[in-house]
Amino acid sequence: MExxxxxxxxxxxxxxNTARKKAGRGILSVLIFAAISIFIPNPAFASRSVILAWNxxxxxxxxxYNVYYGTAxxxxxxxxxxxxxxxVTISGLVGGVTYFFAVTAxxxxxxxxxPSSQVSYTVPAxxxxxxxxxxxxxxxxxxxxxxxxxxxxxxxxAIEASPDLKSWRTLFVGTDASVHxxxxxxxxxxxxxxxxxxxxxxxxxxxYAQTNGFPHSFTLASTGATPQQWILDASTDLKTWSxxxxxxxxxxxxxxxxxxxxxLFFRLKSL
Numbered sequence: 092m093e094x095x096x097x098x099x100x101x102x103x104x105x106x107x108n109t110a111r112k113k114a115g116r117g118i119l120s121v122l123i124f125a126a127i128s129i130f131i132p133n134p135a136f137a138s139r140s141v142i143l144a145w146n147x148x149x150x151x152x153x154x155x156y157n158v159y160y161g162t163a164x165x166x167x168x169x170x171x172x173x174x175x176x177x178x179v180t181i182s183g184l185v186g187g188v189t190y191f192f193a194v195t196a197x198x199x200x201x202x203x204x205x206p207s208s209q210v211s212y213t214v215p216a217x218x219x220x221x222x223x224x225x226x227x228x229x230x231x232x233x234x235x236x237x238x239x240x241x242x243x244x245x246x247x248x249a250i251e252a253s254p255d256l257k258s259w260r261t262l263f264v265g266t267d268a269s270v271h272x273x274x275x276x277x278x279x280x281x282x283x284x285x286x287x288x289x290x291x292x293x294x295x296x297x298x299y300a301q302t303n304g305f306p307h308s309f310t311l312a313s314t315g316a317t318p319q320q321w322i323l324d325a326s327t328d329l330k331t332w333s334x335x336x337x338x339x340x341x342x343x344x345x346x347x348x349x350x351x352x353x354x355l356f357f358r359l360k361s362l
Contacts, residue, residue: 096267101128107343110296139186148196150204159206160192167206189217218242221248222270222359227335232275232325235335238357240270245361252305254352262346263310264362273345275325276355283326284311286343289319295343305348313343 143158155174159167160181173179173194184190190213193206220242227235238250246265251259263272275282286295292315311323323336323345336345348355 114246118160122213125164139184139214140180140182141184141190141214142178142180143192143194143210145207147177150196150198152199153198154199154201157195157197157203158192159195160190162190162339164191164211167191184214186214191214204322220244220359222357224357227273229325229333229335231327231331231333232277232335234276236274236276238270238272238274240359244268244270244359247362249360250346251358251360253356253358254347254350254354256356259358260305262305262308262348262357263344265344267342267344270359271338271341271344273323274348274357275345276333276348276350276352278330278351279327281327282347283329284347285324285326285332286313286317286321287324288313288321290316290321292316293318293321295323305350307349309347311343311345313346317342 105339136144145156146151148156153175155172158171158173158179158181159169161168167333171179171181181190181192189211190226191209191211193209195206196204220240221334223239223241225237225239227237229235240248241255244267247264249261249265250270250272252262253259262274282297284297294314296312296314298312299335313321317340320339321337321343322334323343324332325335326332336343
């Protein structure tokens with residue numbers, strides 16, 4: 092179940108709504124003395140849902156509740172039967188659109204009260220996801236880049252690269268809330284790497300990305316606990332070392348591309 096932050100609770104006291112409808116031998120009177128609360132998802136997750144909650148009706152023989160909503164005030168195009176629950180999650184909402192909600196009570200004879208007072212909620216628009224590339228000046232390593240994301244990442248994502256904007260190859264797959272990837276492009280015949288970290292039990296781990304279309308390219312990550320501070324060094328001769336990646340309280344994420352291409356392009360893709 093997705094967790095939501097309680098940003099605010101909007102409570103509106105209903106006036107006494109009395110529905111009087113003939114039903115067989117009697118007249119139904121349903122009194123709603125309640126309050127609707129709107130529990131709003133954290134906009135950062137762009138979840139497109141909202142939780143409505145209300146106090147139970149004090150009327151007799153209440154069998155359940157119906158939630159009505161729509162995009163125009165007082166005009167409800169959707170209905171959600173809530174059963175005898177006093178809250179419901181409304182999903183499938185559209186970002187940037189204002190929705191209006193009301194609740195009714197239904198008795199055991201199937202008779203329904205007048206709607207409650209109306210509440211409204213504007214769904215936050217999704218933050219666009221972008222990929223920012225910055226070149227890092229590293230002595231002895233002319234082609235080092237930092238890739239970071241802006242906006243809200245998809246739950247599972249991939250960084251892809253292309254030499255021509257036509258054929259794209261996967262460099263890195265992740266599930267982190269944000270992208271922070273160091274990319275080293277080299278045509279050197281040999282490269283060596285080391286990880287400097289004060290955290291015990293942290294080791295550098297590499298894996299060849301055999302399916303990404305760049306022969307001999309690989310990713311670098313760490314094993315063990317997430318290091319508090321780390322520095323990733325590279326060398327072509329095991330004598331001169333140059334730092335090309337740093338981080339704090341974050342996993343080690345780096346990709347090494349062995350390619351003679353004169354240009355490379357990158358993109359962030361949702362999986």
